Amino acid sequence: MSIQYAILGLLSWQPLTGYDIKKMFSDSTFLYWSGNNNQIYRTLVQLHKSGLVSREIQEQENLPDRKIYSITDKGSKVLRDWVLSEPQVPQLRHPFLIQLAWADQLTDNELENLLNRYQEELEMQLLMVKEQTERKKSFPDRSARENKLWSTISENWIRFYSNELIWLADLRKNLSA
Template sequence: MSINYAILGILSYKSMTGYDIKKVIQNSTFLYWSGNNNQVYKSLTELLNKGLVTNVVKHQEGSPTKKIYIISGEGLAALKEWMLSPSEPIEIKKPFLVQLAWSKQLNTDELNMMLDGYENQVRIQLLMEENQKQNPNILFNKSTPVETIIWSFINDNIRREYENELRWIQDLRKAIADITDERR
């Protein structure tokens, strides 16, 4: 999926500056791009050149000039066409699994230390997700009941991913402990 569609989606809610778009992406759990300036502004330039967004320059006294980006009718049509196209298959990219795959190099204490570190990271992410749910992004006002449910389920999907990862870690710990017990 291209960051362009994420930007079009964001702009379909509210016109905003490139900086504001960058902050939305950086603060999101499921918009997985880094949201660095190069990515966002390169995409905005591309969307502008294709006529999918327009911009308005807002001069401010005593502050830098702002470019506010607005999704165009063509941009809304492109976003809708993309939403109706077949979804890409699930990508599983977990750097921890790559580390774990080579863990035969570690003794039991080191392996447990590695699992502890990963488990702590997952717990922190879960807490951050729960905190974000307590303080929803006011940028996106849910205007319809369906929209409210969809955003609730997006948050639920993310929360379940973290909870499932914690259960998986516990299962792995138990399996390792069982093997260690059998060797004694």
């Protein structure tokens, strides 16, 4: 899946500039792209070319013009079709498991050290996601059902890191047994 549907989704709420979108990406965990300029600005141009978004240009003094993008009817339809399309299972890229796979060459101390460092990383991520959920002001509130959906999405990430910590604790137990 490419970034374009995520952008269409954001625009389905409100008109935004590329800069706004970029910030929303980097503030959000579940919109998992880095939010780099290259991709966002190019995608917006493409969406505009395909008629899925419209563009209003606001001139500014001493700053580049603001280009405010809005979703079109066609864009809304494409978004809806995508939302109804075949759900994909999450893709997990887990380099740490690959490190572990060949970690038998390490001493017990080195291995323990590795596990400790991984645990720290996880705890940091978990904290970050929790904070994000608290703030969450970057996105507007909507219907009751939408609020449920959104809080369940945050919950998904929190559980992911929590479960990973549980798994890690079990790994320690298993190793020392």
